[in-house]
Every structure is written in C-alpha cells, then in structure tokens.
Amino acid sequence: MTVDPGARRDLAPPASESYTGDRTTLPMAVLNGVADGPRVFVTAAVHGDELNGIATCRRLLDHVDPATLRGLLVVVPIVNVLGAQLNSRYLPDRRDLNRSFPGSRSGSMAARIARLLIDEVIAGSDIGIDLHTAASHRTNHPQVRLDTTDAVALDAAVAFGAPFVLDAKLRPGSLRAAAGDLGVPVLIYEGGGPSRFDPDPIDVAERGILRVLHRLGMIDQAPAPAHGHPMVLHESRWLRAERGGILELHVRPGERVEAGQPLWDTVSPLGEERAVREAAEEGYVIGATTLPLVQPGQAIVHLALPGDRVPSEDDPTEELEDDEDDEDGPLPA
CATH class of the missing domain: 3.40.630.10 (Zn peptidases)
Incomplete structure (x- = not known):
C-alpha cells in the first residue's frame, strides 16, 4: 500500500x-x-x-x-x-x-x-x-x-x-x-x-x-x-459505598475536594436511614458513577491524589479496574 x-x-x-x-x-x-x-x-x-x-x-x-x-x-x-x-x-x-x-x-x-x-x-x-x-x-x-x-x-x-x-x-x-x-x-x-x-x-x-x-x-x-x-497525578483510588440506597452525590468530576468534605449520602427508600461519606484526604474527582441507586461495595467516586504516596495495608490503593478499563477490561465479578 x-x-x-x-x-x-x-x-x-x-x-x-x-x-x-x-x-x-x-x-x-x-x-x-x-x-x-x-x-x-x-x-x-x-x-x-x-x-x-x-x-x-x-x-x-x-x-x-x-x-x-x-x-x-x-x-x-x-x-x-x-x-x-x-x-x-x-x-x-x-x-x-x-x-x-x-x-x-x-x-x-x-x-x-x-x-x-x-x-x-x-x-x-x-x-x-x-x-x-x-x-x-x-x-x-x-x-x-x-x-x-x-x-x-x-x-x-x-x-x-x-x-x-x-x-x-x-x-x-x-x-x-x-x-x-x-x-x-x-x-x-x-x-x-x-x-x-x-x-x-x-x-x-x-x-x-x-x-x-x-x-x-x-x-x-x-x-x-x-x-x-x-x-500530573500518580495515584488514584475508587471510593465505595458502605451502605446501599438512593445516592445523593455532592461532588462532580473535575472537582477538587478537601479532607472532611461530604462526597455523597446514601438514603433508604423511606428516608429513615442515611449514611454520609466524607473525604478522608485531599484529592481530585476524575470519575464517578452515574447510577442513582447503589449497593454496598459499589464504586462511587474515583479520586486522584496529589503527590507521590505509598499506600499502607489499612488504606490500600485500588487498581483502576474498569477505567484503565475503561481502558483495559470489564468490572471485576
């Protein structure tokens, strides 16, 4: 050719x-x-x-x-x-x-x-x-x-x-x-x-x-x-729902978040139970779920962290899973 x-x-x-x-x-x-x-x-x-x-x-x-x-x-x-x-x-x-x-x-x-x-x-x-x-x-x-x-x-x-x-x-x-x-x-x-x-x-x-x-x-x-x-960022992790329910997301992709800032609420269908997830550290929201209903363990916010960090056993860095699948593969079973 x-x-x-x-x-x-x-x-x-x-x-x-x-x-x-x-x-x-x-x-x-x-x-x-x-x-x-x-x-x-x-x-x-x-x-x-x-x-x-x-x-x-x-x-x-x-x-x-x-x-x-x-x-x-x-x-x-x-x-x-x-x-x-x-x-x-x-x-x-x-x-x-x-x-x-x-x-x-x-x-x-x-x-x-x-x-x-x-x-x-x-x-x-x-x-x-x-x-x-x-x-x-x-x-x-x-x-x-x-x-x-x-x-x-x-x-x-x-x-x-x-x-x-x-x-x-x-x-x-x-x-x-x-x-x-x-x-x-x-x-x-x-x-x-x-x-x-x-x-x-x-x-x-x-x-x-x-x-x-x-x-x-x-x-x-x-x-x-x-x-x-x-x-330029060198580490990211998915933050996951601790409880299932109706999702009220308080941050958007692209937003910078501070430690202690509310990220989302999960509310039971009748509204009698509410769980609030706050950011444990500073970061940047680079991805998020678009689902309004979530289950325990479901990935909600993908947070990129500034600086070079070494994760501890108590605070593991999760793989990019479906995002570099998005690039490379399906969600884990």
Missing part, C-alpha cells in the same frame, strides 16, 4: 467475516504528509460502546490537511466494528478486544482484529493515542493516562492539555501494553461516558490530538488547551 505525499487514502482491510460470509473491515484513513516527520496513530472505539472517540476522529480528519502535514497520520475511528454495531463494549463472542493484544492471525475474532491493528497500524509508529470513555454507568473527567516514566509519552501527554495526566499501570493484553512491547508509547485518553456523544470531552480530545501533532512538529498551528495546564 502506498500513499502519495500530500495525499489521504481511505482503506478498509478485512478483519473478520460473519457466518453468512459477509466481510467485516477495519476502516482507516492514512494521511501522508509532504515532508518527513513522525508516524502517529489515533484509534477509537476499541470498546464498541465508547463513542466519543468516533466523533473526535471525524473532526480530526476535517482539520488535518495532508498537503501541509509533516509525517504520517493513521486514524482508525472504530476498531471494534462489530461491537459498535451492537452498541456493546465487547465483541459478539463476549471477548474484550482490549484484553486480546497482540492477537494472532489464526485465533479468535478478537485476536485476529488485534493482530490486524498491530500489523497495519501500530508497528512502525512513533507514538499513538487511544481514545476511550468510562465504562457503563460511569463518567470520566477528561484525562490522559500513561507510564509517566516514559519521557516521550509524558511530554506528549502534557502537551495534550487535558485537565489531568494520570500515571497508570500497564494491563496485560491491552493495546497500550502490546504497543509498548514494540517500543511504541501510547497515550490513553479518557473522557465522558459510553453510548453517547459528550461535547466537552470530544472538544478536549480534538484539541489535545492537534496539540500533540504540533508538539511533534507535524502541523504548524494548534488550538489552546481547553482547560489550561494539566495536573
């Missing part, structure tokens, strides 16, 4: 086929600049119900002109095409595509799609941006997740300009982990919730990608960040 300098070519390599023999393709746009520069990929909808990235990619393709681009840009707006058709996070066989990398050419449907993406998009790239939203019944404040020990990735993440940059562990089987094994750093953008278009997270994502392209010298101009200089 060749793309002339200063041109765009839309491709649709076959990814799978149904039992009727109908081909499922992986639509992508390849923009080849007029001068040498980095190779960057942008992917979205690895989870089929995470739609904000689809809108972001469409807007990005409207604004990047290969006639003035330096380097190569590959945009894949819907990686999990079959899941998107069903408005499902997963593939029809219930596999999580973002647990299936690097995949194989003769494996499951998820493995084959993952291998195709590795071979055609990720391998040979200098850096990638993978667009996500929160999982079902959650929302995320715009944030970029990465390994902050990677200087190249951290520089790009700060340039992106989302409100928060969060250090996040790699998950086996994820796109980010497989790309890292190939020496390709990947920024994970999280913003908004599934099964809808959220205008603000889409705007932050579009601005951020353009700012990264500008930082890499691929384009001449980039918009200002939507939320000013980002805050």
Whole structure:
C-alpha cells in the first residue's frame, strides 16, 4: 500500500467475516504528509460502546490537511466494528478486544482484529493515542493516562492539555501494553461516558490530538488547551459505598475536594436511614458513577491524589479496574 505525499487514502482491510460470509473491515484513513516527520496513530472505539472517540476522529480528519502535514497520520475511528454495531463494549463472542493484544492471525475474532491493528497500524509508529470513555454507568473527567516514566509519552501527554495526566499501570493484553512491547508509547485518553456523544470531552480530545501533532512538529498551528495546564497525578483510588440506597452525590468530576468534605449520602427508600461519606484526604474527582441507586461495595467516586504516596495495608490503593478499563477490561465479578 502506498500513499502519495500530500495525499489521504481511505482503506478498509478485512478483519473478520460473519457466518453468512459477509466481510467485516477495519476502516482507516492514512494521511501522508509532504515532508518527513513522525508516524502517529489515533484509534477509537476499541470498546464498541465508547463513542466519543468516533466523533473526535471525524473532526480530526476535517482539520488535518495532508498537503501541509509533516509525517504520517493513521486514524482508525472504530476498531471494534462489530461491537459498535451492537452498541456493546465487547465483541459478539463476549471477548474484550482490549484484553486480546497482540492477537494472532489464526485465533479468535478478537485476536485476529488485534493482530490486524498491530500489523497495519501500530508497528512502525512513533507514538499513538487511544481514545476511550468510562465504562457503563460511569463518567470520566477528561484525562490522559500513561507510564509517566516514559519521557516521550509524558511530554506528549502534557502537551495534550487535558485537565489531568494520570500515571497508570500497564494491563496485560491491552493495546497500550502490546504497543509498548514494540517500543511504541501510547497515550490513553479518557473522557465522558459510553453510548453517547459528550461535547466537552470530544472538544478536549480534538484539541489535545492537534496539540500533540504540533508538539511533534507535524502541523504548524494548534488550538489552546481547553482547560489550561494539566495536573500530573500518580495515584488514584475508587471510593465505595458502605451502605446501599438512593445516592445523593455532592461532588462532580473535575472537582477538587478537601479532607472532611461530604462526597455523597446514601438514603433508604423511606428516608429513615442515611449514611454520609466524607473525604478522608485531599484529592481530585476524575470519575464517578452515574447510577442513582447503589449497593454496598459499589464504586462511587474515583479520586486522584496529589503527590507521590505509598499506600499502607489499612488504606490500600485500588487498581483502576474498569477505567484503565475503561481502558483495559470489564468490572471485576
């Protein structure tokens, strides 16, 4: 496959086929600049119900002109095409595509799609941006997740300009982990919730990608960040309901909270019992549930903590669970 300098070519390599023999393709746009520069990929909808990235990619393709681009840009707006058709996070066989990398050419449907993406998009790239939203019944404040020990990735993440940059562990089987094994750093953008278009997270994502392209010298101009200089954070935890009931949430994603500040109440249906949860420490709300009814143990608020901290046995730091799944996997059973 060749793309002339200063041109765009839309491709649709076959990814799978149904039992009727109908081909499922992986639509992508390849923009080849007029001068040498980095190779960057942008992917979205690895989870089929995470739609904000689809809108972001469409807007990005409207604004990047290969006639003035330096380097190569590959945009894949819907990686999990079959899941998107069903408005499902997963593939029809219930596999999580973002647990299936690097995949194989003769494996499951998820493995084959993952291998195709590795071979055609990720391998040979200098850096990638993978667009996500929160999982079902959650929302995320715009944030970029990465390994902050990677200087190249951290520089790009700060340039992106989302409100928060969060250090996040790699998950086996994820796109980010497989790309890292190939020496390709990947920024994970999280913003908004599934099964809808959220205008603000889409705007932050579009601005951020353009700012990264500008930082890499691929384009001449980039918009200002939507939320000013980002805050780099190294630890986060989910706070959980101690009692079930009707949820009255007192904080919003993006809000700074102080120790002792009420975060939420849970109230019994008749109102005779009320449990109040207060913040034990300072932090920033980077995600929250959208459910009005909760059960004991349910994750309610995702709090990022300032500074470098070492958790104790009495105050454990929980994994990002469904948020770097949101990036990497389903909620634990």
